[in-house]
Amino acid sequence: MTRLQLPAGAPGARILGFGSYRPRRRVTNHDLAQRMDTNDEWVQSRVGIAERRWAEPDETLVEMSVAAGGKALAASGLDAGDIDLVLLATTSPPKAIPGLAPRIAYQLGVPRPGAFDLNAGCAGWCYALSAAADAIRSGTARNALVIGGERLTDYTNLDDRATAVIFADGAGAAVVSASDEPAIGPAVWGSDGDLHEAIAIPPDETGMSMAGQAVYRWATTKLTDTLVEAMRRAGVGPDDIDVFAPHQANLRIIELMAKRLKLPERTVIARDIVRSGNTSSASVPLALSALQESGESKSGDVALLLGYGAGLTFAGQVVVLP
């Protein structure tokens, strides 16, 4: 029998740099109160959002992803020519065909990389980060660009006060590369397909609907174990966590998770949702970029990440920040 060769791969993978793109148009709760029956107090108390960004027509998923990806490349110190894998996590492409990762790579000047879109709901970027780290460890890729990009407003009824106050647009990205010391821990991922209708575009509708209570219950009861397991498998505990950056779905879920994990006082908790809304698979890299830009996180910090959303899907992992 012929024995196939495998590449040597790398001992570990790490994030070299982040980049983000926030659409120009800021939409405050007061702006929304002009067009629907809602108010700032209601929105802030239910989901913790003060403002969000809505993309204009020229801020396409490709353009936002290219902008975020370009910044991540610049931050990484690598050239476009070094990248051989480009992943776009998204739930909101304009069309099912074609996937957008090849075009994003082309516009960034990345020469003929492996490129594909990945839809794992709001968990997409954490799934993609794991896929990239595994590709690098196994030797399939050397350097990857991992983007989370969304134009959720294309799939939101902007007059529906239950969802229009929550969903928003943007893109975040990271460059992932081989490293001798592992700096991306194993993903603890999974799915609960019995709840696939809880976040969905219903038949004959164009906008998303969400079973708020069901999703809230799921997120606050089922996912703590995922986070604990992600820490255990990376060999760290709550006291080691410098930064907690879960998907920015709802500020109350974020605070409850932090409380249940018994994270130390000093842990920086990502609350980017307050100014960015829920940007699905873009939310984790957007939040990490924001913490880095503000100086709240620093190089070498240990960060606990969690994505979760439509599917329902979830993925948690521990990373060391660049």
Place this chain on the structure above:
Amino acid sequence: MSSTQEIQSGLAEILEEVAGVSPADATPEKSFTEDLDVDSLSMVEIATAVEDKFGVAIPDDQLANIKTVGDAMSFIEKNQG
């Protein structure tokens, strides 16, 4: 099996913990949303805390029928076991 009194005081503890409701206000005739300012997400937290404390299951569709503290007390009494 918890007595009616134990259920009321246990529920009052949960309401205080989750929604900051004073135990003196947690009386059977009170509506969660109208009188105690408990929103739909806090109702979910109350439901999961009740499930843990009293060993009952409160699915979302049944949670929608629990409007008052008294409704919650009778649900627990009927379903605990």
